[in-house]
Structures are given as structure tokens and as C-alpha cells.
Amino acid sequence: MRILVVEDDPDLRRQLVEALSFAGYAVDAAADGEEGYFLGDTEPYDLVILDLGLPKMDGISILEQWRRAGRKYPVIILTARDRWSDKVAGMDAGADDYVAKPFHMEELLARVRAQVRRASGHATSEIECGPLRLDTKTARVSYEGKPIKLTSHEYRLLAYLMHHNGRVVSRTELVEHLYDQDFDRDSNTIEVFIGRLRKKIPGDMIKTVRGLGYRLTAEPDEV
């Protein structure tokens, strides 16, 4: 899951990046409106956290332009302007949630999880795929009730596959959504982590669809 943070305050930006990275997301950050708009317009994010009072370009216009260009990722507005008129204006511009400063990081993380889940069509914080179960709240994975220990990179990969289970996910998509923009896209880390996950999860649930990518499914091979 890849998230864009657009926030002009350097301290708050650093905190957000740290907290989101720690929670297992790939995070890009932008310090001003123009950079934020450009990143959101060109990279396939799973969610954007957007400050409204930004230098160079204000949050509302950025959001409106993204939506007009057909960008569908959920956007959480993070702002000190907490009047209802600001909230209505933000939501009308195309935001999905609104968090007023100052806020508690846990609160924001919960909203982020909820929006990511909602965007991939899951109603609860726990995602199941056959015997495999992912608790987005606690970042725990279990198989038939038995916990599986994963590294943070493994968790990210599995979480993305779980959110999109049943669907074929290409290698490019995985790279784009799991790593921030500085990641070397030509490396074969994805294959390495898929290999590790297959070893940790019984039942051969991660299928390789030749030439297309990977698919997480609880159904047996349809041969």
C-alpha cells in the first residue's frame, strides 16, 4: 500500500512518514502544493493525506484537479481549519475523510486503514481469504487461527495481495504500490518476497499467472 503525504510543516511531515512507514505503508512525501499535485497526478497511490494550507497551490484546488483528471484514490484531508464549512467544502471537492489538527496519530492511522479497506471493497478491519486472515488493525496474519510471523516487507506484500485477493496483480503494480518513488524498480525483490511468503503460508495460495502476475486465492488450481 502506497501513500502520499502532502504537508508543508517539516516536523509533522516527518512524523507522518515515520508513523505510516512503521505501520507498513510505502510513503512518499511532498512539501508544497505543486510537488504534491505532480506526484498525485503521476503515481498510482492507494491513498493521499493532504494538508489544505499549502504553499504554491492550495489543497482544495489540488484535490479538485485530481478528481477532474479521474484520480480515484481515497484522500484524507488533514487541516487546522475545523469549521464545518471547511469540512463541507473539502468533501465537496472530493475528499473521503477529514481529520482536524491537532490529531492523534492512532486516530489518523485508523482512518487510513478504513479508507484503504473501503477503496478495495472490504467492509471490516479483518480481511479473509479462505483459511488466511489479515487483521489490518494489529497487522497480524494467521492461517487457520495460527499466527504467521512476517517481516515488514513480507507483510506489505501480503497485505496488498489480501486487499486485492482473487484478482491478478502484476509485478509492476506491486512495485508501484509497495515501494516509494526512490525504490530501484528493476531489482527482483518482489520475486524474492513472493518466494518467502509461499514458504510461510501453507496451501500454495499465491499463484503465478504466467506473463501477467500473481493471484492470491483460496480455491484449488483450476486445471
Added chain:
Amino acid sequence: MRFNSLAFRLFAAASVWTFLVLPVAGFAIYSLYRQDVSESFDDRIRTLLTVILADSVERAGFEPGMPGDLGEPLFQLTNSGWYWQIRPTGGAQGRRLASPSLANASLPSPYESQVEPDDQGTRWMSSRGPANEPVRIAEMVYVLGDEATGPRYSFTVAGPLEWLDERIAVFRTRLAIALALAGAALLAVTFLQVRYGLLPLRAIERRLAAIRSGEATSLEGELPVEIEPLQHELNALIKSNQDIIDRARTQVGNLAHALKTPLAVIINEANEDKSPFARKVAEQASLMRDQVSYYLDRARMAARAGTIGRVSEVRPIAEGLQRTLERIYGDKGIRVLLDCPAGVRFQGERQDLEEMLGNVLDNACKWARTKVYFRAATRPATTRGGRVRLIVTVDDDGPGLTEQERARIGKRGQRLDETKPGTGLGLSIVNDLVHSYGGRIEFSASRHGGLNVRLDLPAA
């Protein structure tokens, strides 16, 4: 019309003028008339005297002749007031002639009373007639025959002064009535004139009321040139008032932005660390956060207090909140059902109404299972002189509150000054706002299962 009014001043000034001028004019007209009537009375007497003298002297030898018909029947009627008399005077002996009206009486002689003659040789005096009535007497003394030795005769005519006084009295009465009517008419016209002249002021009063009630934002329309400067000044004042409020709002917003981001940083940083120092910082920062939002809300309200009235349509605000909340609570699948006819308007700031409705609806969405019911309607004034009220009710189908819990949130609203910031219900600011608009907020059990919040606010 009160004493301390322009209308009264104008009217009083005009009345004083009327009551001063009319009697003076009346007196002048009366004097002129009196003089005129007296003169023509004297002229008539003189004419009669001249006719009698000429007639008598024409028929005379050494004795005066009997004058012919004078065409005045009152000379025939006894004690009529009209008399003539011819008699010798200055010790001369001779015939005495008199009008039948005089009978055996005689008229006093100005000549013998040593009255000087006027330029036509006539002597005048006022005296008493045979019936002791006041008369005007004219006398000419004429010598018959030789100027030096001839006998001296007195020719006298008297006319009744009563007749003259009567004429004057009648005129005086008529004049008084006419002048009184004219005075009354003048006062009436003055009254209308004052009303008409002050009509623009009434118009201003109406338009100012419209500004206060929020139907207009400035004093518009053609006004008389004398009031135009006032109009400009007033509009400038209204605008500057509005500018000050807008500026205060902007600055409060800027302050909020400036304070809240660093606070967010401090809180998050402190929460990362588990040391006692960090815990203290986190605790104090949270307190600061609550204080900041509490006092920013108060500052916004203070900035609004005393503003000139504005009107806000309820429906678009409710629709905006509905869109926003249904999205924010999209996870729970909350539906906000609106029952709000167009044309229902709130007397006050749009932002304030948005804040009240937003917080109440947000609270309802938080507790609701699936549905929140929003209803807004105007209620006509119940008492004479009462104002139209805007009644908003918000219901949810959640678990609701017990009677004790409801009483507690109700109580918090009454003790505004003791309200601690950040009550956690989001209703503290609603309470403050509702009370600042002289409204009421009530909580009861909803028929949909949850809480029913009823706001009673001024409508427009």
C-alpha cells in the same frame, strides 16, 4: 407626535407663526374696516346735511325753508336715531324746524360746544339722542341773508352710532370666524406638510429595519439630497463593520492554523516517547489543544457578536452537511434523511448555523445505527409581537441516552462559564452558539430509538 421629534419642532414652529400672524392681520383688517365704515357713515351724514342745507336755503327768505323729501324714511320714525334739525343759533330768533323722528326733543350743538369746524365747515361730535342713544352729530352754521347781520342758523343731522357699531360687530364676528377657519386650515396643511416632508425619514427607518433583519445589506435607493450624506456614511459604517468582522475571522483562522500544526507535532512526538517527561508534555499539549479550540470558538463568537443581521438559508447548509457526513460515516452506511422545505431561513451567520447543525448531526451520526433524521421548519410567532422561530430537530436510531445522561448534557449548557473546554460531546460549542442567538436546545428520547435534539432558533 412626541415632543422630542422633528415633526413636533416643525409643527410647533409653524403653529407659533400662525397664531402670531393671524391675530395681527385680523386686527389690521378690523381697524381698516372700522375706519372705512366710520368714514362712509360720516360721508352719508354729511351728504344728508348738505342736501338739507341746500334744500332749505333754496326755499328760504329770512327764515329757513322746510327741506323736501330726503328719501330717508327713518327721519319720519320717532326715536329712529336718524334726526335732522334746523334752528337759529348765536342768540338769533327765528323758526325752528326738525325731522318728525326728533318730535319735541332737540339735538346738542357742536357749535355751541365750541367744536372747531373741519375743512368743509362741518362740526362733528358724538353725543346722545332724544332716546339717550349714542348718535353722531354733524352741524353746519349758515347765515341767512346778509353775511354780517343776517340771522345765524344751525343745520344739524344725526345718525345712530348703534347702527355703525352693529355693522362693525357683525364684521368682527365674521372676520374672527374666517380667520379661525383659516388658522385651522393652515395648521392642518402644516401637519400634512410636515408628514410629507418627513416621509423619507420613515423610509429610512423601514430600510434600516430591513438591514437589521438581514433582508438588505446596505441603505439603498434614492433619498433626498439632505439625507444623502447620512446614507453614504451609514453604508460606509455597515461595510467597515463587516470588514472588521471578516478581518477578525481571517485572523482567528490564521491563528488556528499557526497554533494547531505545531501542537500536532508536539502531541505526536510526545506520544512516541514513553518517558515521564514525554507523558507530561503530551498531557499538557492535549490540554493546550482543548484550550486553543475552546478559545478560538469563543473568539469567533465574539467577532460575530453585534454584527448587523444576516440571513442564512437552511436547506443548502443541511444538504452540504448531509453529503459530508454520509461520506465520513460511509463505513457505517449512515443515511441522513432531510426534511427541510426551501425558504426556511435562519436569522444569523451561515457559519454559525453550519457549526451548530454540523456538530449536532455529527453527534447523531456517531451514535446512529443506520439513519439520522433532520427536520427544519419555521414556527409562526405564538404571542403578539413575538418573532418567527426556526425549529430544527435531529433524531437518530442509535441506543440513545438515559434520562440522567440527558439531564447532564442539558445542564452543561446552562452553566456556560463553568463549561470546561472539550467536553467530548462536541455540544459545548453548540450550547454556546444557541444561547448567543437567544435560542434553546433540548434533549429528549427519540421515537426512532436514539436521542432527539431540538434547537429553537430565530428565523428570518
